Amino acid sequence: MYVGQDKPGDPNNEKGSSGGGGGSATGGDYENIKFKDFSIRSVKAEMPIIYNFEEKGNPVGRIELISSRNNGQVKLIIEILKNTSTLTNKPPSDTVYMNLNIWAGSSGFENHVRNSSVTFKVEKYWITQEDIDIENIRLEVFEDGQWIALPTEYIDQVGNYVHFKTATDKYLNSPFVIAGSKKILKSNAKNENEIAESNNLNTQKTDINESINTVSEEAEKNALGSEKIMDKMLPAWILIIAFIVRRKLV
Template sequence: MITKKITYGFAFSLLILILFGTNALGSDEITATRSISELSVDAGDTFTVTIYVYFQEEIDAPKIEENLPEGWAISSGNYGNSTYSKDDSLATWLWTKKVDEGEQMSITYYVEVPDTASAGSYSVYGIISGLNSNNGDRITSTTIGDQKIEVLSSSTSTDDSSSSSSSSTSSSSSGGGGGGGGTSGEEYENILKKEVESVFINKGSLIKYEFSADENAINYVQFTGLKNSGKISTTIEVLNDRSTFADSDAPGIVYQNMNIWVGKVGFATSDNIEDPVIGFSVKKEWMEENGVSSDDIILYRYSDDAWNELDTSVLSEDDTSVHFESNTPGFSPFTIAAPFSAEKMSVSSSAAEDVEELESTVEDIEEESTIPVESTQSSPGFGVLASIAGVIIAGIFATMKGRK
């Protein structure tokens, strides 16, 4: 009886050891780690998921499986040589090849959070599996790393409705018209025109956002992506006056004020992008009217409570405009302007002197024309009239005396 219990106990322990030992071995033979670009997002946003896989054994037909929250869509990605499929919330990437021991590979996919997603915490989880080439056993390992996504707020925005989308709004030019609006914090009434462009950012790719609205002097924003960041929007807010975020006016003659925002706060840093530049145009007519040349045009950026002059160069020109490019360390309020030149200051000073001299002359004339009544009566014209009157009176008296 005791022997039978010991036998059953040994068999049960051996079964547990085999089951858990196999799973542990599987975890050692394949290691998968998940990296999520943004762990806090808003409804309507897109974020990037990258799975890094390391094989410590020779594996046949490896397969990655990922479970997403219901209604969350995978828009595109970089899947290597795998075959991608999706069934409801389960996404699968399958390789039909044999992977050697020590080999590494990865996949990247972009997830679109539904506009209707409620604020809260959501999970992305999955496994990596394959067949051991030595014995044909299936090995399964849970993907570790980032898993929780926090949705901060819901949104009805449609700016990110496609892989490369754009939208624009403008204020009314008549009385009572509102501004372009937006959530950047800029005063609503100060926004003349708003343009939004969205582009997928992959690691090492040259990214260019292009803008074409007539009211917008910015032609493009360009940089190199350093990470797989997913779909990122760039917003241009063309302003009626200086930015709400600036405490002073930019120096010189202002051509246009604007805000430029790339991604969310904290995205446009040296960790995520490099070599950012801004392309813009200035009308030749405006330069002629203000007596400035293309060499005078400067793009200023407001940062650290001051307007900073950016390195600006002329790229080309056409019949109506001159096209420029400026290097910028970041994105914030900007102003296209031209400094007051010494010649213009000299002309202004000379004009002021002429006005002052003219005012002095007018004052002298006014003083001379203010003549007292007494002086008027002793004027030459009055004397002539008095003399004539005297002669006539004397003649009358002489005639009367002769009659007597």
């Protein structure tokens, strides 16, 4: 069902949404789909194309791309999911804000696309509630059996949302997640550094004390050795002195 147009009177810029269920033409489990949002644009070779999405609950607001050839009208579909996409075999390790699939045109369309990007938003409430580091919020794609974090940049904050932009390029027909990692407390990191420095200092002190003790022991041994030598040589010196005195008397 079409619900609007990007520009009045332009039938090539249509967008809309539909509820979950009814099957998924993209191979995912339809029971895992909350709803689908889509936008249709006329794609011309080497022309920047912008797909806008406005369905409530869809964090993706815009997808931009350039195609190397004329493709006519191309439909982009965003499936908002209840859980991790069934097209993957494991969830990501980071804290997930939203699971979604993005499908661009017919099979092979993504092979002619470059400079594609996805602009999305994240609720400030979720960031605070989950103690997420804004600098580590990103769009991740599932590729070759693993989740890959795509280069994501912070844009701005408007109202209750923080906006980001991710370069996607060849990854348009794929499962995605919007995710972030939790903050690392600086105080804990500082304490760990202080403990490590203290341990290093104690180790250095121990090494110095051991070196001093070793030198002292060697000096003591040398002193005892000298005393023993003097004790052994004393009778000989007495005999020599007595002999010299006797000769003088004679």
